[in-house]
Amino acid sequence: MGLVSGLLKAGIAKKIVDEARKPQNQAKAKEMLARLRARRGSRPT
Incomplete structure (x- = not known):
């Protein structure tokens, strides 16, 4: 089971x-x- 899980994770990562x-x-x-940075920068702190 662990081998199959590892192979599946490797396939998804690839x-x-x-x-x-x-x-x-x-x-x-x-x-x-860029949108995330602009939104984060426009928030008042």
Whole structure:
């Protein structure tokens, strides 16, 4: 059971890394980070 769980987690991690390497997904990630930073910066403390 542990072996199957480990293989499943490795497969999911590989899929995430592969998707993150795609240029269109990198652009989406940068936009999302910029929005989060802008929102965090506009909050009063």
